[in-house]
Amino acid sequence: MLDPAGGPAHEPWHRWRDVPGPRGAVAAAVLAASPHNTQPWDFVVTDDGIDVYSDPARDTGSVDPFGRERDVGLGCALENLVIACGPRGLRPTLALLPDGGDGLRVAHVGLAPGVPGTDPLYDVIDRRHTNRGPYRPTPVPPAVLGALAGPDETAGSLHWIDEPGRRAALGQLLVDAAEALCADEQQSVDNFAWFRATNDDEQRHRDGLVLDGQGLSPLELGVAKLLPPSSRTEGDRFWIDRTRDVHTATAAAYGVITTADPEDRRAHLEAGRLLQRIHLRATAAGLALHHMNQITERIDREASTGAPATFAPRFAALLPTGARPLLTFRVGRPVRDGRPTPRRSVAMVSR
Template sequence: MLVVGGGVWRAADQGVFSTGEGPAYEPWDDWRTPTSGPLNLVRAAILAANPHNSQPWLFHVTPTQIDLFSDLRRNLGTVDPFLIEMHIGLGCALENLVLAAAANGYTTRVSLSPDASDETLVARIGLTPGSVPVSTLYHMIPLRHTNRYPYDTGHPVSLVTLDALSALGDDPDVRVFWFASALERTPVGNMLVEAAHAFVADKAQDGVDTGTWWRATWQDIQQHRDGITLDAAGLPDLTRVLGKMLPSVSVEQQDSSFLQNTAEQAKTAGAFGLLAIRNRQDRTQQVRAGQFWEHMHLWATKEGLAMQPLNQATERASREIVLGMSPHFGDALRLLVQDAAWQAILTFRVGYSTHEGLRSPRRAVNDVVKP
């Protein structure tokens, strides 16, 4: 009885019975309040996709304007040394914000990088009362989650669907490349798995800068309200429950689980995608690519599709530049694109999932609004 009682207490203490609940998850339920005003736009923005769930945004809100800032304190270090992923995530937040503006009775005027003297000011969104059509994607905002579970290999993603995803973008500086056939998927999957092994072997990227964002306990999740959690890792239900109840495993065991999971994710991908821009150093292009990614992900959610970034290859390519290494992954990405006019910034998979993706924690609106 003591053992069983202790197990139940441990399960309750670690949130086994409260998956996706508690203050850290309330923003997913409270994103649309009965009150009006610009803060409702921020409530939608903070539910956007972002790297490592770092939530690297700050907002300054007035009745007629919202300024979106990067929070450089929430950078990923060696994982994202050029802040590319950070700005993709900021573009995702901007996309949600603009979608929410129409639903809250505003028309918007967006200016990217409006102040050359402040590199943290990513976008200025002017707000004017007005009636514009509300996109069906607005209603997908609280339903969109990165899905790391295996995808259904018996349910292929059609070329018609991939073309429809591509057609969502009309930016001449942003493009998605698809790898859908088995012949195309195999080398991409192999590259992503190889990149995951290289990532794990780099203790700065894996142990230090990724470990900083790992939220191992229920208490950590509720305190920080950000970061990487076991619930969102795409693990089988029993593995996830045992992972919460048992003592913390070693870094080596965590890495082994991550590599096995990555191999399964690559093997079951319905298709791989590669998001590219003309100039990977251009902040506005990075942000616009983020808007496109969020738009695709919301549309995919509406259509019953799952999506997941598998971005270790681009992270390793950046690391190669920083360390002056031979550009192994940089060359591999260029070979996939086969067009010198485009530079890869995000690799991902798409498919029909075998399991519903679970929510990640989110900070409260008051924590991301600056005076």
């Protein structure tokens, strides 16, 4: 129970490099980030291609009422999958939404034989973890931040917020959004549904949010694992406190990925691919990254319930005119490494 990387739920992290051919690319895909670790994917694998499907049952309800985060998570998996083809001697050709914008099939990846190559992002696929712990009070130079997007940033969709005044304003907005989300009973319940409080739950479900992923010190983690599981209210309080005292208090910079059209699924899939690449590059550069999407979750919740828009104008004031926020994350130099979280195996998610 105290082993951070034990049991079948963690085997996908140890086995993925040994899985040959197209299934090996799927083994890399399942290690990607996804909202609440829902792993909302299904794969159909043949010798000359992989179809990637969305699993709409694996959703977070009122936390993601328009399914934007789910599509971003599918984009993250797709990026790992494509990156993993080259080292396996496969040349991928990607077609997004081959059945149109409403289809469950989000991508077809055609596979042709290629010459096995190397890729520094492939090498860190199993070291990338969401790091919710404290970061060091060292600034990250703008040139280092700029290099995280790499050559692939499209149409100016990535914005860095590292100047102290704007960083503090975004930090306050993140705390306010966490409080508002917890005060909204439906969002709090839907959030809590993905918490796996015990090792038995974690091994049975092989998904969701776990204590190992909370960025605690070894001592705090050991104590937390011995205590009885937290109630929903206690979990909400813990998250708000950590958002104020650790997450926003130690963020060196925030990245925000924006979109011109928040209804465009293709843009969400591409944003997920970009997000995963940024996270892999950050990992390779020794930087930590923590996804923090409570503001856009509140924006979508207000829009879906017809409530007055309180978070959209506050976030817009921190962004270029007309840019619509889709994803937010913090980066910095970590005090401690992130830890692996559970995953379903290739056999469980593919046919």
